[in-house]
Amino acid sequence: LSSHPLIDKFNEPVLKNLGLENDEKLIILGPCAVESYAQLDEIAKFLTENNIKFMRAGVFKPRTSVYDFQGLGSSGLALLKEIKEKYNLKLVSEIMDISQLPLMNDIDILQVGARNMQNFELLKQLGKTNKTIILKRGFGNTIDEFLCAAEYILKGGNKNLILCERGIRTFEPLTRNTLDLGCVAIIKNQYQIPIITDPSHATGHQQLVTPLALASLAAGADGIMIEIHNNPSIALSDAEQALDLKMAKELINRIK
Numbered sequence: 001l002s003s004h005p006l007i008d009k010f011n012e013p014v015l016k017n018l019g020l021e022n023d024e025k026l027i028i029l030g031p032c033a034v035e036s037y038a039q040l041d042e043i044a045k046f047l048t049e050n051n052i053k054f055m056r057a058g059v060f061k062p063r064t065s066v067y068d069f070q071g072l073g074s075s076g077l078a079l080l081k082e083i084k085e086k087y088n089l090k091l092v093s094e095i096m097d098i099s100q101l102p103l104m105n106d107i108d109i110l111q112v113g114a115r116n117m118q119n120f121e122l123l124k125q126l127g128k129t130n131k132t133i134i135l136k137r138g139f140g141n142t143i144d145e146f147l148c149a150a151e152y153i154l155k156g157g158n159k160n161l162i163l164c165e166r167g168i169r170t171f172e173p174l175t176r177n178t179l180d181l182g183c184v185a186i187i188k189n190q191y192q193i194p195i196i197t198d199p200s201h202a203t204g205h206q207q208l209v210t211p212l213a214l215a216s217l218a219a220g221a222d223g224i225m226i227e228i229h230n231n232p233s234i235a236l237s238d239a240e241q242a243l244d245l246k247m248a249k250e251l252i253n254r255i256k
């Protein structure tokens with residue numbers, strides 16, 4: 001294994017710094033992408049009614065095809081700001097390039113996506129900020145490489161870091177990726193750094209999200225991040241894996 005001394009001695013109360021009580025799980029729900037004010041408003045209202053304090057929503061979308069919806073960019077951030085002020089939610093959104101950082105002052109947690117896990121320049125720059133970061137595991141990366149990537153952020157001085165297992169690419173075609181709960185167990189056994197999972201991108205199917213969300217928490221994950229949509233059938237990205245609000249409500253109840 002590579003050396004990762006800062007992971008080894010990591011002891012920062014990252015989740016407490018986000019306002020979570022002892023052993024409270026970090027539950028992040030929201031749409032894959034910001035699409036409109038009405039969409040965000042309906043989802044944010046649902047979250048507030050169900051006492052969920054963290055909303056995810058992408059505005060810079062790393063899509064496999066350049067011909068797919070690329071996100072609303074800075075106009076999406078303006079919508080998120082309005083929603084944040086109306087509902088007092090904490091926001092999670094993906095940063096793809098350090099040039100986007102000055103635009104993202106209203107985002108509470110910056111996500112580094114799987115495709116950028118080894119974008120070392122981005123990691124170094126984020127290490128110089130005091131923003132809370134969710135670092136997703138690349139779908140082709142080992143746990144050791146995941147920890148090495150985390151070390152890049154920590155080495156810059158930023159200790160507000162949360163890892164996220166989001167599935168790895170295997171020979172199995174019936175799920176989008178394979179959620180590696182062994183990764184969660186290893187991290188929880190050996191280190192203090194928080195780790196959550198993303199069962200939405202791990203499975204790619206609405207029906208598989210809830211079982212793997214519950215399995216993640218059973219395996220010791222500190223939280224989950226899940227895609228939900230007020231009308232999944234018209235979602236502009238990742239429609240097949242988005243829970244509708246009824247399914248999201250059932251998930252929340254089962255987590256409790």
Ligand SMILES: [Mn+2]
Pocket residue numbers: 032033201227237238
């Ligand atoms: Mn997505």
